[in-house]
Amino acid sequence: MTNQKSGGFGAVGAMHANQQRIRRQQQKRRREEQAKEDERKRREALTQEERDAEDEAERLAEEERKRQQKIRQDKLKAQKQALWSEEAYKHFKNQWSGLSREKAIKWFNNKYSGDGLVYGRNYIIRQQPIKALEDFPGLNEAFTKAHKERSEKKGVITSMKKKMFGSNEPNQEIQTSNNKTGGKKVRKHKGIIQTGGKSGKLRKGYRYSGKKLKSGLPQIV
Known part of the structure; x- marks a missing residue:
């Protein structure tokens, strides 16, 4: 009997909570509609010159907002690109045989293509597949640096082997x-x-x- 009463009270509580949620949504919509109506009346009371000035101010504010957003995106993107280029360099310099540009491009696409470069509130900028090392900032430099270090190190080892075992x-x-x-x-x-x-x-x-x-x-x- 107690369980039935508890279940009944629970159902009533859920119903009241749902009704309150619906009322809040309705109140929010009414406030938004009222705000739009007030804004419409305010704009009608303005002269054409005043409306044009407001429109220009809004346009400039929107342009500034987009500019600041792009600055933040570029900064985050550059940080991620630098990180990936450093990881690529570490991978390239440890490849003692068979390292080529084609293999480097394939490795990069398999590892990073489709990953997010920049994450926003309602968007994600993803890395697209590349066709050349130059398509990704810092990647060609990482490959060249790793290739040079590998060649120099290989030359030293070859020289040491010749001294040790002769030729x-x-x-x-x-x-x-x-x-x-x-x-x-x-x-x-x-x-x-x-x-x-x-x-x-x-x-x-x-x-x-x-x-x-x-x-x-x-x-x-």
Whole structure:
């Protein structure tokens, strides 16, 4: 019995709350309609010159509001672009092989395309897919910087490896001269057997790699 009474009181309370909400909405609409009517009468009482002055003031105020809004949007957009470019730089510099502009663009679109750059009260400005690194501020600079650092670091490591393990490439560049060739320079390499004069043949276990050295001579491996 108590539960039935409690349920009844709850239903009555909900009904009263709904009626109050409806009354508040109706009162709000009446106030808005009254305000519009008062404004209409006020405008009718003005001269044409006064109305034109008010319209101009409203136009200038709206332009200023939009200008300030754009300034805020540009500031937030620049902050997000700087953050994404820094994240892209960190990603690019850790890619030790196969990094290209095409792959960088694909990575950026997969990660950021469709994400919000700027969030407003009733709007979201989203990042559109890019077709070139230059389409996103700071992205091309991040790629170039990362690529340069990777190249420099790779060069240092290659140099260290050559010092530690040696390289047969310098031996391929050694040239000598003797009386048999009339003083002409002849290529000397541990993989070449001199058969007389400038003639020679490859030792067993050596072959031409198909690549050329800086001097233009074929590389022997």
